[in-house]
Amino acid sequence: DIQMTQYPSSLSASVGDRVTITCRSSQNIGKFLNWYQQKPGKAPNFLVFAASVLHTGVPQRFSGSGSGTEFTLTISGLQPEDFATYFCQQTHNVPHTFGQGTKVEVK
Amino acid sequence: QVHLHQWGAGLLKPSETLSLSCNVSDGSFSGYYWTWLRQSSGRGLEWIGEIYHGRRASYNPSVESRVTISQDKSKRRFFLEMRSVTAADTAIYYCARGGEYYNSGTYYKPLDYWGQGTPVTVSS
Numbered sequence: 001d002i003q004m005t006q007y008p009s010s011l012s013a014s015v016g017d018r019v020t021i022t023c024r025s026s027q028n029i030g031k032f033l034n035w036y037q038q039k040p041g042k043a044p045n046f047l048v049f050a051a052s053v054l055h056t057g058v059p060q061r062f063s064g065s066g067s068g069t070e071f072t073l074t075i076s077g078l079q080p081e082d083f084a085t086y087f088c089q090q091t092h093n094v095p096h097t098f099g100q101g102t103k104v105e106v107k
Numbered sequence: 108q109v110h111l112h113q114w115g116a117g118l119l120k121p122s123e124t125l126s127l128s129c130n131v132s133d134g135s136f137s138g139y140y141w142t143w144l145r146q147s148s149g150r151g152l153e154w155i156g157e158i159y160h161g162r163r164a165s166y167n168p169s170v171e172s173r174v175t176i177s178q179d180k181s182k183r184r185f186f187l188e189m190r191s192v193t194a195a196d197t198a199i200y201y202c203a204r205g206g207e208y209y210n211s212g213t214y215y216k217p218l219d220y221w222g223q224g225t226p227v228t229v230s231s
Contacts, residue, residue: 095167
């Protein structure tokens with residue numbers, strides 16, 4: 001299985017901050033990398049596919065980058081509704097595996 | 108707007124069979140990867156498997172021997188059966204749709220719609 005390692009596991013930030021989350025894969029996955037946001041008690045919400053393409057309706061303050069084994073999700077200008085947990089997922093190989101998640105908390 | 112609604116028994120005893128259903132309303136049923144996942148504090152988010160119309164289902168090797176994913180296109184539903192459950196199968200189970208998104212010559216398969224989740228507890 002491809003191992004997905006996310007870091008940090010949690011971070012504290014304030015509204016307006018720029019936040020960067022990193023996801024590393026154990027082998028080259030090209031751009032087969034998705035990002036999701038999850039709020040407590042809810043299913044994950046799809047944000048980004050192909051490492052950097054925003055899903056329809058996702059605010060432009062979100063951006064994704066990377067290819068191969070190193071990927072980042074950046075939130076530029078954190079908004080109150082962005083406090084949540086973020087997960088990366090690779091769909092290069094079955095089983096499709098997820099990172100452990102990064103919880104973005106209020107500072 | 109596509110909506111996935113899932114249901115099934117939430118409390119099982121060890122060795123029993125977990126059965127979940129997921130109904131898809133609106134949108135096409137064909138052309139998508141209908142997927143089951145689970146989430147627990149111990150294992151995080153785990154992809155269980157997926158089924159695509161006209162193809163064999165694909166499974167996570169960690170559960171493949173105990174799992175069957177099937178679909179009924181006429182009812183716009185797909186199903187998860189997990190046999191011989193243990194306490195380690197305690198989790199929130201989700202159904203989801205794997206879409207086909209095209210970018211720069213390649214199709215990608217993110218999970219774009221999710222069910223509401225079904226908490227499942229396995230306990231004697």
